[in-house]
Amino acid sequence: MTVNDDVLLVHGGTPLEGEIRVRGAKNLVPKAMVAALLGSAPSRLRNVPDIRDVRVVRGLLQLHGVTVRPGDEPGELVMDPTRVESANVADIDAHAGSSRIPILFCGPLLHRLGHAFIPGLGGCDIGGRPIDFHFDVLRQFGARIEKRDDGQYLEAPQRLRGTKIRLPYPSVGATEQVLLTAVLAEGVTELSNAAVEPEIEDLICVLQKMGAIIAMDTDRTIRITGVDKLGGYNHHALSDRLEAASWASAALATEGNIYVRGAQQRSMMTFLNTFRKVGGAFEIDDEGIRFWHPGGLLKSIALETDVHPGFQTDWQQPLVVALTQATGLSIVHETVYESRLGFTSALNQMGAHIQLYRECLGGSNCRFGQRNFLHSAVVSGPTRLQGADLVIPDLRGGFSYLIAALAAQGTSRVHGIGLINRGYENFMEKLMELGAKVELPGKALG
Ligand SMILES: CC(=O)N[C@H]1[C@@H](OP(=O)(O)OP(=O)(O)OC[C@H]2O[C@@H](n3ccc(=O)[nH]c3=O)[C@H](O)[C@@H]2O)O[C@H](CO)[C@@H](O)[C@@H]1O
Ligand SMILES: C=C(OP(=O)(O)O)C(=O)O
Structure with missing residues (x-):
């Protein structure tokens, strides 16, 4: 012990x-921050709590060239992704074991840069917490993934393509992975057996504000029509x-x-x-x-x-x-x-x-x-x-x-x-x- x-x-x-x-939900705010990376204009997130997972994502965004600054009201963050750039692998790796959120950078970085490095994940030790669903869906979108000792290296040889996915279990993280990838993929993505937690609905609201087209059925099916470009958002976190x-x-x-x-x-x-x-x-x-x-x-x-x-x-x-x-x-x-x-x-x-x-x-x-x-x-x-x-x-x-x-x-x-x-x-x-x-x-x- x-x-x-x-x-x-x-x-x-x-x-x-x-x-x-x-204030804003731990299980929404860091993901809405990742979503800002998809935009071609600054995003404004309000009701942001001062918790460690938010600090981790802020650090990762900054490493990738996103400027993050406090807004006018307390708990407001303004994120400007207009100059997204590759980050040093060693700098990203310094965040290994810090949180589960780095896995959600895959889709946005593949869209913006064509490649991504994901360090070892952290999060609570409450089970095995595999990430097989995440990589299975990313491969379906057309990503190539190589696991090395220090983490996962991903590449998108061409624009990712919408696809038809059925999750083996309604995983929250894997559903978010699909959303954050499908919004800028070419064509339509149909996700069935999706998680429908309130934080996921709020993330969909964020993405819709950015210009995404996402429909949620009552049977755990989510349909996303990919668009060519997303803007910024202004959102008060759930x-x-x-x-x-x-x-x-x-x-x-x-x-x-x-x-x-x-x-x-x-x-x-x-x-x-x-x-x-x-x-x-x-x-x-x-x-x-x-x-x-x-x-x-x-x-x-x-x-x-x-x-x-x-x-x-x-x-x-x-x-x-x-x-x-x-x-x-x-x-x-x-x-x-x-x-x-x-x-x-x-x-x-x-x-x-x-x-x-x-x-x-x-x-x-x-x-x-x-x-x-x-x-x-x-x-x-x-x-x-x-x-x-x-x-x-x-x-x-x-x-x-x-x-x-x-x-x-x-x-x-x-x-x-x-x-x-x-x-x-x-x-x-x-x-x-x-x-x-x-x-x-x-x-x-x-
Ligand atoms: C940061 C965040 O939002 N964390 C929440 C998120 O975690 P997280 O997104 O990690 O949880 P998931 O919903 O993905 O996990 C649910 C189950 O699916 C399994 N699974 C998941 C992914 C995968 O690739 N393979 C696989 O087998 C997990 O081992 C687990 O048994 O949802 C959980 C379930 O509501 C919450 O407890 C966590 O607080
Ligand atoms: C399991 C939890 O979080 P995470 O997925 O970030 O480990 C939690 O918030 O209780």
């Missing part, structure tokens, strides 16, 4: 109460439904009350239904959503993660902490990633009762059944949590440890909190605004 030295001391037992604001749900789970687990400014009902409907079934209360207004624990006992539930419009997998880990406080047996079936339940062993050390199974528990069989993946959990509650020494394993697992530490009796030492910055803007300030008792050793925070 690696112990990073950025440690947060969390003194638990205080309900989180107050208001925080979420807000982060994953961060919003994390704070909602924190309110429930700590018996608190949090108003999440920026949270949007439309992209959170499935989460809100589940939150209500567990016994959480919420109230929606035009500016955000208030989440609170209404008192009394929380109820156990059967939960299955799935692609949109199912229960988003990134909502799962924070909500599991609240389920440790529900009466009875909850079942959690993780069907998107094969290894996203490892974080529960630390919750057990804190006093939770969570048992993992290889079988598909709950309603349906998934790709991971009858294989060696502990991808179902039975959470037995309610259990009293005690402070512990915790090492953050991944982004949402890390946030769930923060929630558990805040809900627990006593003090926890949470190691590796730097990872949370990858997807949660100013989380330390937000915790303090909500009355959390946290401190960086040697520096009192609140």
